[in-house]
Amino acid sequence: MAEAAIEARGLTKSFGDVRALDGIDLSAPAGTILGLLGPNGAGKTTAVRILTTLLPPDGGSARVAGFDVVRDAAALRAQIGLAGQYAAVDENLTGFENLEMVGRLYHLGRRPAKERSRELLERFSLTDAADRLAKTYSGGMRRRLDLAAALVARPPVLFLDEPTTGLDPRSRLQLLEMIEARVAAGTTVLLTTQTLDEADRLADRIAVIDHGRVIAEGTPDELKSRVGGERLEVTLEEYDQEPAAIDALAPLADERPKCEHGILVMPLKRKRGGIAEAVRRLDAAGVGIADIAVKRPTLDDVFIVLTGHAAEESADDELEEAVA
Amino acid sequence: MSALSYAISDTAVVAQRNLRRIPRQPDLWVSFTIQPVIFVLLFVFVFGGAIQTPGYDDYVDFLMPGIIVQTMSFGGFVTALGLSDDLRKGLIDRFRSLPMARSAVLAGRTLADVATNMVALAVMIVVGVLVGFNFSSSPLEVVAGIGLLLLFGYAFSWVFAFIALNSNSAEGAQALGFMVIFPLTFASSAFVPPASMPSWLEAFAKANPFSTIVDATRALFVNAPAGNDVWVALLWCVGLIAVFATLSVYQYRRAVSS
Numbered sequence: 100m101a102e103a104a105i106e107a108r109g110l111t112k113s114f115g116d117v118r119a120l121d122g123i124d125l126s127a128p129a130g131t132i133l134g135l136l137g138p139n140g141a142g143k144t145t146a147v148r149i150l151t152t153l154l155p156p157d158g159g160s161a162r163v164a165g166f167d168v169v170r171d172a173a174a175l176r177a178q179i180g181l182a183g184q185y186a187a188v189d190e191n192l193t194g195f196e197n198l199e200m201v202g203r204l205y206h207l208g209r210r211p212a213k214e215r216s217r218e219l220l221e222r223f224s225l226t227d228a229a230d231r232l233a234k235t236y237s238g239g240m241r242r243r244l245d246l247a248a249a250l251v252a253r254p255p256v257l258f259l260d261e262p263t264t265g266l267d268p269r270s271r272l273q274l275l276e277m278i279e280a281r282v283a284a285g286t287t288v289l290l291t292t293q294t295l296d297e298a299d300r301l302a303d304r305i306a307v308i309d310h311g312r313v314i315a316e317g318t319p320d321e322l323k324s325r326v327g328g329e330r331l332e333v334t335l336e337e338y339d340q341e342p343a344a345i346d347a348l349a350p351l352a353d354e355r356p357k358c359e360h361g362i363l364v365m366p367l368k369r370k371r372g373g374i375a376e377a378v379r380r381l382d383a384a385g386v387g388i389a390d391i392a393v394k395r396p397t398l399d400d401v402f403i404v405l406t407g408h409a410a411e412e413s414a415d416d417e418l419e420e421a422v423a
Numbered sequence: 424m425s426a427l428s429y430a431i432s433d434t435a436v437v438a439q440r441n442l443r444r445i446p447r448q449p450d451l452w453v454s455f456t457i458q459p460v461i462f463v464l465l466f467v468f469v470f471g472g473a474i475q476t477p478g479y480d481d482y483v484d485f486l487m488p489g490i491i492v493q494t495m496s497f498g499g500f501v502t503a504l505g506l507s508d509d510l511r512k513g514l515i516d517r518f519r520s521l522p523m524a525r526s527a528v529l530a531g532r533t534l535a536d537v538a539t540n541m542v543a544l545a546v547m548i549v550v551g552v553l554v555g556f557n558f559s560s561s562p563l564e565v566v567a568g569i570g571l572l573l574l575f576g577y578a579f580s581w582v583f584a585f586i587a588l589n590s591n592s593a594e595g596a597q598a599l600g601f602m603v604i605f606p607l608t609f610a611s612s613a614f615v616p617p618a619s620m621p622s623w624l625e626a627f628a629k630a631n632p633f634s635t636i637v638d639a640t641r642a643l644f645v646n647a648p649a650g651n652d653v654w655v656a657l658l659w660c661v662g663l664i665a666v667f668a669t670l671s672v673y674q675y676r677r678a679v680s681s
């Protein structure tokens with residue numbers, strides 16, 4: 100395999116007494132998506148800021164697209180695109196003017212910057228809004244414009260800091276599709292997120308970060324299997340049918356299903372057909388079903404398994420945000 | 424292209440961006456031009472009658488150069504507010520992640536703010552003439568005076584750029600700016616002759632660079648005795664730009680919003 104597009108070794112960074120990064124190693128081969136998963140204040144944004152040359156690390160080293168983030172910062176900036184949590188577009192410029200400005204600052208040249216801007220507005224369904232001031236845009240449109248700005252120079256490495264935070268489900272889906280399209284075209288992406296779901300959908304590998312450390316790393320499937328994967332949750336119509344339900348479903352699980360307050364929970368061994376099989380068995384046993392659902396592990400589940408505590412916001416977060 | 428030509432073209436792109444924004448933010452520059460007009464009316468009609476200005480037939484001739492210098496320094500607030508806004512909205516982060524010259528965001532900002540200062544200067548001159556101000560120098564001197572005022576405004580944009588980069592918010596930058604500007608402008612020769620002040624304050628007012636700029640402007644606009652004021656004023660402007668541009672760019676490179 101060629102040199103990794105993103106490679107970080109032992110990155111540390113402190114703000115005053117708070118250790119935002121406590122020795123982080125990251126690696127993403129070219130053309131893949133690396134997901135950084137963690138709660139607010141875990142150090143995700145600090146890592147992105149260091150990798151995009153906005154912040155010097157206290158210790159450790161990192162190379163992006165073959166350039167050292169400290170020594171070759173100036174050359175590296177031509178190779179990266181950054182879209183942030185706060186949709187950094189100029190509200191008092193139109194969508195077109197925003198992209199054209201970014202293109203010229205990437206030194207594309209006057210005419211190529213204009214052409215590239217039109218092309219991106221088209222691709223991000225913003226052509227109709229191209230000549231409107233960005234302050235009239237909806238949240239989803241701003242995020243799209245922000246992402247388009249990050250793509251102006253066709254950077255080989257893209258950093259997306261919680262790109263879907265605050266978006267409605269439809270805009271979120273649109274944005275995820277656009278990110279997938281970039282990776283299909285060969286771009287390497289580092290994406291931070293707070294939702295396992297998003298990391299699962301997009302990332303080839305996930306690094307789980309807590310208190311400035313990588314506490315787990317692997318493919319989404321590896322992580323989910325550590326957490327226990329998907330669970331089947333059955334709400335019974337009658338409490339006194341609990342033993343019957345447990346007997347009926349026991350053959351589907353490695354361990355005996357647990358049942359409390361009329362809700363039966365069990366790990367789902369087989370993803371396909373698991374629900375249908377469970378329904379058939381419960382029906383055959385004469386157990387009434389009020390509700391049945393597959394629950395995916397959440398960020399909290401991951402954290403409880405990996406760290407023993409829920410993904411709560413740590414106090415350092417506020418500090419990190421205050422200085423960030 | 425060389426680093427220098429990139430620095431120039433990047434600065435031009437940022438300046439163009441800021442110039443485009445000016446007509447789209449009328450609240451910003453309307454308040455910035457109306458406030459000094461109110462000051463003129465206040466000083467000419469309310470305080471003017473009580474202020475003795477030996478050597479001047481009319482207080483308005485003494486006042487206008489001083490109040491215009493103050494207006495130019497207030498132009499720094501436009502710089503500070505613009506930069507604070509860019510910092511807060513993450514635009515400075517975006518700029519810093521781009522392969523553009525490190526000086527361009529600030530240089531483009533301060534350059535565009537010269538345009539706002541030109542508008543304010545034009546309004547002040549019109550208002551001044553309407554309330555009875557007379558230029559009594561040659562047209563060439565008037566033009567030189569206008570050039571000096573714009574240079575001074577540009578210098579103050581750099582001072583305020585530095586203030587904004589070291590403040591956590593626009594409000595913080597504004598408060599700090601007022602703390603710098605009010606004592607400097609009022610304890611100077613801008614509104615009253617320093618000779619009328621207590622001796623300790625008179626000494627401060629005479630050493631105050633604001634007085635030097637005001638006296639130089641008076642020399643160029645109403646033929647007041649100048650001495651070396653014009654040259655010293657130029658030196659002050661160049662010195663302020665050199666010091667604060669260096670400090671601001673340094674601050675931008677390393678610590679902005681870290």
